[in-house]
Amino acid sequence: MKNLLKKVAIIASLGIISLVNASESFMFQDGVLTSNDGKIAKLFVGVPVSVKKDMDKKAEVTIKGFRFDDNNIYSSEGKELIIATIDSDFKVTKKANNEVELNGIIDKEFLTAISAEPWEEHEEFYFEMCTQCHAAPKVGHHSMMEWSAIFDTMKGFAKLDVEESSYLIRYLKSNAKDGLIKVEH
Ligand code: HEC
Structure with a gap:
């Protein structure tokens, strides 16, 4: 329930x-x-x-x-x-x-069928790792390319290892302004 x-x-x-x-x-x-x-x-x-x-x-x-x-x-x-x-x-x-x-x-x-459902754990990890110094930026406000650039610095700030970095950048890019486009019919 x-x-x-x-x-x-x-x-x-x-x-x-x-x-x-x-x-x-x-x-x-x-x-x-x-x-x-x-x-x-x-x-x-x-x-x-x-x-x-x-x-x-x-x-x-x-x-x-x-x-x-x-x-x-x-x-x-x-x-x-x-x-x-x-x-x-x-x-x-x-x-x-x-x-x-x-x-x-x-x-x-x-x-x-729910587009947000696969990202629940990623989102939790994002809030955990990326709100230590500032509020969590809205993921959809940045393009994939912007996220690549920003993340290069921030992954160091958040002390992420290689695995954590690739887990998080996939979340950020997928949900970016120009990320995964919904299926059209
Ligand atoms: C140790 C502190 C710290 C942590 C942890 C941190 N940030 Fe930041 N972040 C900063 C500072 C300081 C700035 C502003 C200066 C700058 O842009 O380099 C900033 C700026 C940003 C910006 C704005 C950049 C822009 O140009 O608009 C974004 C987006 C961002 N952080 C995302 C993240 C993400 C995603 C994470 C987690 C992986 C993260 N931050 C973790 C300190 C941190």
Whole structure:
């Protein structure tokens, strides 16, 4: 019950309930997408996923991103944020320019319909580490590029190790002004 209330509160506070499409989901945590021919793509936490077909415990999904000359899929052409890494023989669907789509099957336990839910622990860690000297800056007020620059100094101030740094910068960039874009229909 407590959990349910929390989720309702999150949806209400985002004020996006009317925009949430049933087929729009988000990676609840890092997870694995398997293509029809058995190749693997690793998807990162928070990435928007479009559900094409619900298959009980699994779902057929599409992920949009940008690919250049390596096996990373980025959230934008600016290559600031890697949203997936693919097997070198994973067949992506090419769209305009460098835009691609990844199609495959995923366990539904990796998905949530609530975009803020995957970030609850990151957010706690952010408030813990980044409010010792000043109030927590609004994450969405900065672009991914700004966060890269600011974080370079602040990770030292907060004495973060390599693992903590990559955990936190993923949260900051994903939720930046130009971070993970919601799935459009
Ligand atoms: C040890 C104290 C300290 C800690 C811990 C700290 N900061 Fe700061 N932060 C500062 C100071 C001092 C400034 C202002 C001077 C500057 O910009 O370098 C600042 C400025 C900022 C700014 C504004 C920069 C700008 O140009 O607008 C942001 C954003 C920020 N910090 C984010 C963070 C984040 C994220 C963390 C956690 C990883 C963090 N800070 C941890 C001391 C700290």
